[in-house]
Amino acid sequence: xxxxxxxxxxxxxxxxxxxxxxxxxxxxxxxxxxxxxxxxxxxxxxxxxxxxxxxxxxxxxxxxxxxxxxxxxxxxxxxxxxxxxxxxxxxxxxxxxxxxxxxxxxxxxxxxxxxxxxxxxxxxxxxxxxxxxxxxxxxxxxxxxxxxxxxxxxxxxxxxxxxxxxxxxxxxxxxxxxxxxxxxxxx
Numbered sequence: 001x002x003x004x005x006x007x008x009x010x011x012x013x014x015x016x017x018x019x020x021x022x023x024x025x026x027x028x029x030x031x032x033x034x035x036x037x038x039x040x041x042x043x044x045x046x047x048x049x050x051x052x053x054x055x056x057x058x059x060x061x062x063x064x065x066x067x068x069x070x071x072x073x074x075x076x077x078x079x080x081x082x083x084x085x086x087x088x089x090x091x092x093x094x095x096x097x098x099x100x101x102x103x104x105x106x107x108x109x110x111x112x113x114x115x116x117x118x119x120x121x122x123x124x125x126x127x128x129x130x131x132x133x134x135x136x137x138x139x140x141x142x143x144x145x146x147x148x149x150x151x152x153x154x155x156x157x158x159x160x161x162x163x164x165x166x167x168x169x170x171x172x173x174x175x176x177x178x179x180x181x182x183x184x185x186x187x
Contacts, residue, residue: 085145089153096156103163110170117173121166128159 009016082090104125111118132155135148142148 080139080145082149085149089146089149092153093149093156096153096160099160100156100163103160103167106167107163107170114170117170124162124166125159128155128162131155132159 082093107118107121132152135152135155139145139148139152
């Protein structure tokens with residue numbers, strides 16, 4: 001059967017080649033296509049929907065985050081090994097840095113109850129911390145790294161003392177406040 005069909009097509013090939021589709025065939029096909037294949041202008045208008053904008057924003061944030069993380073990791077690699085300068089000073093630096101972190105966490109406990117006092121205390125520590133960061137960046141290029149490291153440790157000691165005094169002030173303030181409450185209850 002397929003042999004007869006092939007023979008028929010070969011014999012009538014010229015007649016098949018003469019036939020062309022009608023001029024309105026494409027218009028009929030186009031009318032039956034789904035709406036997604038409509039005019040390109042409609043597609044362009046739909047392209048900037050909220051979902052599209054949010055996806056683009058998420059990609060931008062992701063790329064910036066990866067770049068920032070790479071920057072931070074490169075900064076850490078450029079740091080100076082404190083133990084190679086002076087092992088005793090390096091231990092002191094770690095000790096004071098951990099003390100400062102602990103006391104800062106304690107200080108954060110007053111942020112909700114006394115935001116003005118917390119802000120004032122934080123600004124004092126931020127000033128000292130910026131000095132410490134300047135010393136740390138100076139350490140990389142200093143010809144006398146041990147002296148700079150010693151200044152960094154002194155800065156950390158002062159920060160520790162200031163934080164201790166701030167916590168003491170808060171403690172005294174809270175005690176005074178409690179005494180006032182107790183006195184008012186007794187009346």
